[in-house]
Every structure is written in structure tokens, then in C-alpha cells.
Amino acid sequence: MKKHLWQILFAATLIWASVVSVLYWQLKSNPRVIAITTDMSEVTKDQPQNFQLNELEKGTFLRQYLERYFTYDSNSFWQSQTSLTFLMSPQLREKRIAEIQRLREKIQSKSLNQRGWLVSLTQTGSNTYQAQLNLQISEAPGRVNLLFVKAVLTLETTERSLENPWGLMIAKLEFPQTSPEAMTLSGTLTLREKTPLVLTFPCAIENISGQPESTIETKITTLGVSEIQLSSTDKIPAQINMTAYCKDKEYIFNVVAAEKSADVFRAFTAELAQQRKDLGTGKPKQKDKYDKTIENVLGIKVEN
Numbered sequence: 001m002k003k004h005l006w007q008i009l010f011a012a013t014l015i016w017a018s019v020v021s022v023l024y025w026q027l028k029s030n031p032r033v034i035a036i037t038t039d040m041s042e043v044t045k046d047q048p049q050n051f052q053l054n055e056l057e058k059g060t061f062l063r064q065y066l067e068r069y070f071t072y073d074s075n076s077f078w079q080s081q082t083s084l085t086f087l088m089s090p091q092l093r094e095k096r097i098a099e100i101q102r103l104r105e106k107i108q109s110k111s112l113n114q115r116g117w118l119v120s121l122t123q124t125g126s127n128t129y130q131a132q133l134n135l136q137i138s139e140a141p142g143r144v145n146l147l148f149v150k151a152v153l154t155l156e157t158t159e160r161s162l163e164n165p166w167g168l169m170i171a172k173l174e175f176p177q178t179s180p181e182a183m184t185l186s187g188t189l190t191l192r193e194k195t196p197l198v199l200t201f202p203c204a205i206e207n208i209s210g211q212p213e214s215t216i217e218t219k220i221t222t223l224g225v226s227e228i229q230l231s232s233t234d235k236i237p238a239q240i241n242m243t244a245y246c247k248d249k250e251y252i253f254n255v256v257a258a259e260k261s262a263d264v265f266r267a268f269t270a271e272l273a274q275q276r277k278d279l280g281t282g283k284p285k286q287k288d289k290y291d292k293t294i295e296n297v298l299g300i301k302v303e304n
Helices: 002-029 048-069 077-087 090-108 289-298
Strands: 033-035 113-123 128-140 143-157 168-179 188-191 197-201 207-211 217-223 225-231 240-245 249-257 262-267
Touching (some): 048 077, 048 143, 048 262, 077 168, 090 168, 207 217
Parallel strands (some): 188 249, 197 262
Antiparallel strands (some): 113 128, 113 262, 143 168, 188 262, 207 240, 217 225
């Protein structure tokens, strides 16, 4: 009896191991499953780089999502808006699909062209955000209307897939304010330690200065227009006055430590620029670290 029992247990174990191996191979081979998102509770103070990358990815996801949400024309409305529903929670997705179906015929019957761009994004809680967007709406040739929208969003994590490679989804999306008048934005930005703040400018930024310079780390990316990333490992002790320099313009703003909410993104428009004060003084412009690096590595002189 015992001999037969051991044989039965061995056979059952063998079958179980074979089934698990097959299921694992199928899951691993599934191209629709890319990865599982990192549990935010595992990101500790010992992993500041991972935390910063996580926060930066959230900001980038929201920027792209919101601008795609508000940018479409009569022909692309159904396809573009339906594809965005894969980045929403199931409850919100069902509601949005019903809304798209209701608006589809009405929008396709018009000659509508709408463009939206994000001007500010602020984190108000652990995964809650407030955004301000400008909309440019054209329904007839030569007739353009401007609309200004405030949005409130909540993020959740999910599995990464082909439809949602971010591993993030919108769990809440509301629009508490819509106005034909532009909304006021503060000239003082709030920065939370270990959380990047991204600024964009409509010109090529040559340099950025601030006092004290050692408190905030800056990264500049310039391709015609510029993007600056500000970050700090510690809480800012006091207000920092900063200036971003273009060829003949400059942008002046202040940065303070975030208390309840923190800025994640801000787009500076051409109207906010001032004439550069250090032009025409007869003094040579100081070369920044990028110019000096080019001179040292390539052995060429960069003219101011």
C-alpha cells in the first residue's frame, strides 16, 4: 500500500511540475506582457535615483496623455481618443468610450481642428495632480477660438503591456474649470526634494543661473527649443532666484521648497521673456561648462 502511495504522489508531483513549467513558458513567451511595475512602497531613501526616475516617468506620462487627449481633428477623433482609453482604469475607460461614441458622429460632421498644450502640472498628493492647458479650436477657416482648462487627475499603477507600456493609468479625470480667459500662473515655482521639475522654453537656452548654485542641480536639453530639469537632493532652505538665458532674451523666476504641493512641469511662453540685460555692456559673456567641455574635448574655440 505504501509503495503504491509513493508512486501516486510521485506521479502527481511530476504532473504538477510539468503544468507549472508549461504555464510559465506560455507567460514568458507572451509578447503582450512586458514587465510588472515597481511597487512604490519598495522605493526607499536608499534608492533616490529610482525614485526620481519614477517621478519623472509619471510627469512625462501625464504630459503626453493630456496633450493627446485635447489634440485631434474631425478625422482622427475616434481613433486617437479610443486608443487613449487603454491608459485609463476599467471604470473610467467604459465611461470615456461611451462619451466618444456619443460625440463621434457630431464631431465627424464638422470641420473641427483642436490643439491642446500643457502649460503647468502640479502634484497635489501622492498620486494626484492638477493641470492647466490651453486649447486652440478651429471649426471654420480663419476662425480660431481659445479655451483655457483646468484638470484634476489621479494616477494608479498597472502591468506594462503593448497597449500601455508605461505601467500607469488614469483613475480619475475631472475638469473643474473651463474659461475663455487665461488663468494666472505664479512666477514662483515649488520644488520638492528628489522630485524633478521640468521647464520648457520657446528658445535655445544657453545657460541658467541661480543663487546659491550648489543647491539645485540643472540639466539642459536644447534642440531648437529647450527643456531644463531642476532637482535637489535636500529641501531648499530659502527662495532661490533663477534666470534662464537665451541668445537675446532671459526668463526670470523663483524657486522655493514645496510644502503641500510641488510643481512637476511648467511651460514658459515667449510673452514671459525679457530683454537680456547683459547685452551691449562691452563685457564678454562668460562661457558655460558645455562650451568649455567642447573646447577641451574637441580642441576648438567656441565663440561667444
